Amino acid sequence: MADWQEISGGVTAPRGYQAAGITAGLKPSGLPDLALILSEGDAIAAGVFTTNQVRAACVDYCRQRLQAKAITRAILCNAGQANAGTGTQGWADALECAQLLGEQLNIAPESVLLASTGVIGQRIKMEILRAALPQLVAAVSDTGSDAAAKAIITTDLVPKTIALETTLHDRPVRIGGIAKGSGMIHPNMATMLAFVTCDAAVSPHLWQQMLSRAADRSFNQITVDGDTSTNDSLIALANGMSRTPAITDPGPDADKLEAMLTEVCIYLAQAIARDGEGATCLIEVEVSGAEDEKSACQVARTIAGSSLVKSAIFGRDPNWGRIAGAAGRSGVIFDQEDLQIKLGDFVMMDRGQPVAFDRTAANAYLKQAAAGEYLKSDTVAISVSIGSGPGRGKAWGCDLSYDYVKINAEYTT
Structure with a gap:
């Protein structure tokens, strides 16, 4: 508490x-x-x-x-x-x-x-x-x-x-x-x-x-x-x-x-x-199992900052492959056999292997977050484990929408 x-x-x-x-x-x-x-x-x-x-x-x-x-x-x-x-x-x-x-x-x-x-x-x-x-x-x-x-x-x-x-x-x-x-x-x-x-x-x-x-x-x-x-x-x-x-x-x-x-x-x-420009939801990425906090934060930042992950979430597409790809290019070394990925309560990958999940329900979860009330139920939670180490870290981002381009294309005009 x-x-x-x-x-x-x-x-x-x-x-x-x-x-x-x-x-x-x-x-x-x-x-x-x-x-x-x-x-x-x-x-x-x-x-x-x-x-x-x-x-x-x-x-x-x-x-x-x-x-x-x-x-x-x-x-x-x-x-x-x-x-x-x-x-x-x-x-x-x-x-x-x-x-x-x-x-x-x-x-x-x-x-x-x-x-x-x-x-x-x-x-x-x-x-x-x-x-x-x-x-x-x-x-x-x-x-x-x-x-x-x-x-x-x-x-x-x-x-x-x-x-x-x-x-x-x-x-x-x-x-x-x-x-x-x-x-x-x-x-x-x-x-x-x-x-x-x-x-x-x-x-x-x-x-x-x-x-x-x-x-x-x-x-x-x-x-x-x-x-x-x-x-x-x-x-x-x-x-x-x-x-x-x-x-x-x-x-x-x-x-x-x-x-x-x-x-x-x-x-x-x-x-x-x-409140990101054009955003419809908050993305919270939590990474565990890293060697230390710095490594966990680095993986979390990379996932939260991935344009492909952000675009998929805006499209309400539970495409966990983009999350895996972002984690893998973060610069932090880990064994992909240890990788676990969750979107909300949906386990999508475990011990480096794909896991069957209810895609329709996962899509509904993303839609619900986009329709959520500000500061309450508007968060898409991504949980990633990369091993058994003590390091944990979080990062936050938002989805990437059409409106982001519009806002910035017209910023000074």
Whole structure:
């Protein structure tokens, strides 16, 4: 049983955080497009960012800030323009964003972290942003998480938010998160933004280690289309306002907090995969019997990212051969005589041999998942065993539909 409970409030559920989201006019659609997350006091910050060699100005900015000092007060996120591939002027825009927000909040610009999402190659519309910052700052509140979650999305169909609570030393500790992402989703990192807040006190080095491991088990285990982007950022703040003893070393308290942090990240990662562009269902791949967790995760990622597997699931075709083929090309060595494949409750291969199954019923299972209610019964479960080792891992993806091509063919037009 989980040692935490779900609560409302998103990134403002932990103590000492406020948030806001407004319509500044950055998006041509006229939808909300500017968000702010603010900590009442100094917060320890950790981050995981894109591995793409083409990076947005905000990514390089945040990396520099976190390397210099892991103390943060605010996260500013704009939607509409990615400010990636924008050269020296895009970098100057990022610095100005931090400077302007610092002045509005009366904090040091170095205490501001930045994120952007939108069309690559487009600078932030600075004239609009400058005019909107006073309104944004005025809008921050203890209940502003939902507004912020709506303001960071682009092609997403739904905002993504979660908050959990546990106890440490008989005091409540909370972690909240919001995320965006729908297309160009693939590990290392997926095209996504995620912001996590926590009110525990954690040392900077330990908090970064926790977040990196949580990312490996969540955001680096999702795939929609095999592409990663220029702006991917996962930023987590911990401000210590729960007034629990500081966690400075590995141990039971650190393990408990990291488990809850990982759960928040997994929930948000699943929500991104579930909301993949044009998707009709979530695919969850669980691999067991591997030599270690890393190998199991690699096999799971390969299956979840296979265009043939994803297309078959969209077509409601229980074609287990595509799953076997993807597992076999994952780069992980195993004996095919040990291979077992299940689709839901249907065993399709066991000990490397095909198993007769009710194809009509399996087809119905896939149709039921596609018709399932969001976040409840819309998951296609694929279970694969490749041996008798202790390694287990999960990955998440979505089916590949006609609408995915339509959405991306018309993205900038």
